[in-house]
Amino acid sequence: MKDESTSFEPSDTRAIVIGAGLGGLAAAMRLGAKGYAVTVLDRLDRAGGRGSSIDQDGHRFDLGPTIVTVPQVFESLWEACGRDFRADVDLRPLDPFYEIRWPDGTRFNACSDDARMEAEVARINPDDLKGYRRFLRDSEARYVVGFEGMVAKPMHRLWETIKVLPTFAWLRADRSIYGHAAARVRDEKLRMALSFHPLFIGGDPTHVTSMYALVAHLEKEFGVHYAMGGVQAIADAMVDVVRSQSGVIRHGAEADEIVIRDGAARAVTLTTGETLEAPLIVSNADAGHTYDRLLRNHAKRRWTVPKLRRKRWSMGLYVWYFGTKGTKDHWPDLGHHTILNGPRFTGLLNDIFMRGKLSDDMSLYIHRPSVTDPSAAPEGDDTFYVLSPVPHIGWDDAVDWKAEEPRYREKVAAVLEDVMPGFRDRISTELVFTPETFRDRYLSPHGAGFSLEPRILQSAWFRPHNVSEEARGLYLVGAGTHPGAGLPGVVSSAEVLAKLVPDVRGQYDEQRLAAE
Numbered sequence: 001m002k003d004e005s006t007s008f009e010p011s012d013t014r015a016i017v018i019g020a021g022l023g024g025l026a027a028a029m030r031l032g033a034k035g036y037a038v039t040v041l042d043r044l045d046r047a048g049g050r051g052s053s054i055d056q057d058g059h060r061f062d063l064g065p066t067i068v069t070v071p072q073v074f075e076s077l078w079e080a081c082g083r084d085f086r087a088d089v090d091l092r093p094l095d096p097f098y099e100i101r102w103p104d105g106t107r108f109n110a111c112s113d114d115a116r117m118e119a120e121v122a123r124i125n126p127d128d129l130k131g132y133r134r135f136l137r138d139s140e141a142r143y144v145v146g147f148e149g150m151v152a153k154p155m156h157r158l159w160e161t162i163k164v165l166p167t168f169a170w171l172r173a174d175r176s177i178y179g180h181a182a183a184r185v186r187d188e189k190l191r192m193a194l195s196f197h198p199l200f201i202g203g204d205p206t207h208v209t210s211m212y213a214l215v216a217h218l219e220k221e222f223g224v225h226y227a228m229g230g231v232q233a234i235a236d237a238m239v240d241v242v243r244s245q246s247g248v249i250r251h252g253a254e255a256d257e258i259v260i261r262d263g264a265a266r267a268v269t270l271t272t273g274e275t276l277e278a279p280l281i282v283s284n285a286d287a288g289h290t291y292d293r294l295l296r297n298h299a300k301r302r303w304t305v306p307k308l309r310r311k312r313w314s315m316g317l318y319v320w321y322f323g324t325k326g327t328k329d330h331w332p333d334l335g336h337h338t339i340l341n342g343p344r345f346t347g348l349l350n351d352i353f354m355r356g357k358l359s360d361d362m363s364l365y366i367h368r369p370s371v372t373d374p375s376a377a378p379e380g381d382d383t384f385y386v387l388s389p390v391p392h393i394g395w396d397d398a399v400d401w402k403a404e405e406p407r408y409r410e411k412v413a414a415v416l417e418d419v420m421p422g423f424r425d426r427i428s429t430e431l432v433f434t435p436e437t438f439r440d441r442y443l444s445p446h447g448a449g450f451s452l453e454p455r456i457l458q459s460a461w462f463r464p465h466n467v468s469e470e471a472r473g474l475y476l477v478g479a480g481t482h483p484g485a486g487l488p489g490v491v492s493s494a495e496v497l498a499k500l501v502p503d504v505r506g507q508y509d510e511q512r513l514a515a516e
Contacts (some may be wrong), residue, residue, distance in 0.1 A: 013037050013504045014278040016268050018255045018294070021049025022231070022487060023478035024284030025238035026077055026494035031282070032245030033081045034498065035505035039276065040242065041268065043254035043443075048235030049284070050442055050479075051487070057429035058378040059323035062230035062385060066367045067094070067337070069215075070147075070222050070488040074234070077491060080498070081241050088237040090228040092372060097224035098337035100193055101419070108193050112223050125187035135184040135194055139216040146211040147218070154496050156465035156482075173209045173456060178346065180210035192345045199389060201485035202314025202450025204353040206346055209456040218488075226336065228373050231487070255285065258474065260298045265474035280473050282497065287452065287464035287480030288313075288445035295470060302469050311458065314450035314485070315352050316392040316435030318405075319385060320412060324426040327382045328370070331420050338366040340415060353453075356395030358404070362388045364415060381428065388412060393435045394446030401434035451480035459484065466496045475500065 013036050017024045020042035028038045046052045050064035068074070071091055078085035096109040108120050121132045145164065153160065172180065181194040195205040197215040205212075227233050239249055258281055259267040265281040283290040288311075291303035324330075342348055342361040351357040367385035370377040377383040388408075393399065409432065413424060435447030444451070452458050464481045468474040477493040479485035 012279050015039070015280040015282065016041065016276055016278040017282045017284060018258075018268060018290075019049060019284030019478065020044070020047040020235075020239075020249060020251075021284050021478055021490065022051050022235060022238070023490035023493050024049070024282070025235060025242065026491045027282045027284065027475075027477045027497050028242045028247050029077060029081050029238060029245070030494045030498040031280075031501070032242060032247050034501065034503045036280065038242065038245070038247040039278070040247065040249045041253040041255055041270070041276075042249070042251050044441075045251050046232070046235075047239045047249065047251075048232050051231040051235055053230055053232035054321075054431065056321075056431060057323060058381070059321075059383045059429060060230060060232070060369075060376045061321040061383065061431060062232065062367070062369060062376075063319075063321075063433070065231050065487050066226070066369065066385070067097075068225040068227055068231075068234075068487060069218050071225055072222070073488050073491045073495075077494070078241070081245070083241055088240070089234055091225045092228060093223045093225050094336055094372070096335070097219060098339060099335055100196075100339045100341065102189055102341045103343055106189055108189070110193070110219065110224075112220050114220075117220075121185075121190060124189055125185070128185040128187050128190050131184040131186070132190070132194075135181065135213065136216060136220070138180070138184070138210075139213045139220075142211050143214040143217040146214050154466060154482075154499055156461065156467050156469075161461035173211050175210045176206050177208055177210045177212045178205040180213055188345070189341075192341065196339070196345075198454065199315075201454055201479075201489065202448065202452075203454045204315075204349050206349050207353065208454055209459070211456075212454075226369070226372050229375060230369065230373070255283075255294060257297065258283070258290075258294045258471070260295070260471045264472040265468075280475070280501065282475045282477055284476075284478045286442070286444050286478070287476055289443045290476060290480075291464070291470065292445070293443070298470065300470055303464060308445070312453045312455060313392050313394060313446050313448040314453045315389045316447050317433065317438065317449040318388040318390045318408060318412070318435075319433040320387075320409060320430065321383075321385050321432070322430035323377060323428045324382045324384065324423060325428040326380050327423075327426050328380045330382075330422075330426075334366070334368060334419060336368055336372050338368070338419070340364040340366065340419065342415075352389055352391050356391040356398065358390055358399050358408070360411065362411065362415065364388055364412065366416075366419075386412060386416065389449075390435065392446040392448045393439065394448070399435075401436045405432060405434055450485040451478075454484045466493060467500050 015036040015038045017028045017040045031038050054061045075085045096111045100108040178195040181191045198208045198212045254271045256271045257269045267277045269275045342363045351359045365387040370382045438444045439447035483489045
């Protein structure tokens with residue numbers, strides 16, 4: 001397939017991918033399958049980007065995503081490379097997917113079984129059963145349009161977005177996912193349980209489109225899974241595939257600039273001064289970083305610095321990673337995934353997303369992988385990851401996390417003590433990430449956890465395109481481009497890439513033989 005953005009000669013099969021996050025690795029796999037000689041550059045010492053891990057004192061801390069939904073996007077990726085995903089990655093279904101808790105003691109366990117889910121809804125408010133069933137029908141309709149119809153489809157031409165607008169209007173895409181849940185069920189707890197999912201990709205449920213109701217259908221039909229060894233195991237398996245295609249992964253190699261000549265991307269210069277030439281360049285760096293930093297010496301047509309500053313960015317994340325000694329049999333009702341709601345839902349969202357205010361109250365996401373995966377902790381011990389959504393640091397009067405972190409940790413600990421009594425005395429090792437860590441480690445603008453917030457006017461054509469309009473031969477994958485954040489999104493962005501670049505299979509081997 002030929003695309004007008006392509007700027008390289010068919011005989012030159014070199015490609016550079018900036019960033020070994022899941023989107024960058026998926027791009028390298030797709031390009032390798034199409035015959036490209038791929039070099040992946042990454043500033044970290046381990047592949048996976050935000051999905052990587054840190055080993056500390058016998059504990060493996062999964063730094064970012066912890067669950068796998070829509071596993072078929074990985075299966076399709078592996079199949080394109082002539083491999084079997086299930087043979088390379090041990091994926092385990094979770095039951096329940098997660099437990100949601102409220103301060104008054106109410107609990108909600110999510111799973112894929114219709115009868116059990118209806119029992120959960122009825123236990124909270126039986127009058128909402130009819131509305132819940134309608135919400136599920138809504139979810140399936142949005143899945144067909146929003147996921148099957150758009151996720152893996154190039155959206156860099158405005159017409160692709162315009163032609164779905166009538167359907168979007170019919171589905172009330174203008175309504176927020178929280179507003180849609182509120183139109184279906186009356187109980188405030190159920191409204192939260194049906195609408196919180198956009199937080200997993202950096203969106204405010206009270207402002208992002210109701211199209212995200214499709215997540216309920218995804219969970220119901222395809223389940224929620226955990227990869228043994230964490231998402232790091234998926235990243236490592238992706239590296240193995242890239243290397244089997246003769247691709248090269250270079251760690252400790254940070255891109256400093258994408259070199260543009262005659263309107264086309266031609267090379268990448270590293271912070272060490274080294275320059276690597278290639279006619280096809282894919283950036284898995286945050287879209288904001290790509291356009292603001294990597295193309296800083298190139299006049300932009302669309303993604304100018306002022307325009308980037310006007311965009312709404314996802315929230316920041318405060319993440320406390322810690323290991324506990326001898327707690328395997330402690331807190332038996334605390335499972336793999338637990339969501340602790342604070343006393344407010346919409347009010348807290350408003351503080352985080354609209355006011356940029358760090359509140360005293362909070363909601364927490366607790367990840368306890370050691371109940372499923374013994375490799376996450378030493379025998380008899382536990383590994384935890386506790387996440388609190390917080391404002392990003394691009395606000396005026398942003399939080400100084402160096403000063404605030406110890407105080408905030410104590411507030412988090414006070415909430416955890418109610419569900420994990422005595423946990424502080426059991427901590428054997430710990431590590432904290434704040435939005436400042438995301439800024440410095442992942443080069444994320446404003447320390448945002450998920451790049452641009454997925455609002456309707458920051459999605460599809462309105463999002464930075466997979467094929468850049470700033471330079472020929474330059475492409476984007478990952479959370480900051482279409483279709484967006486989350487494992488299915490970033491992996492699907494590489495599928496979009498594969499539809500935009502030509503197949504050069506056979507040419508790499510021919511060139512290599514000629515050189516020899």
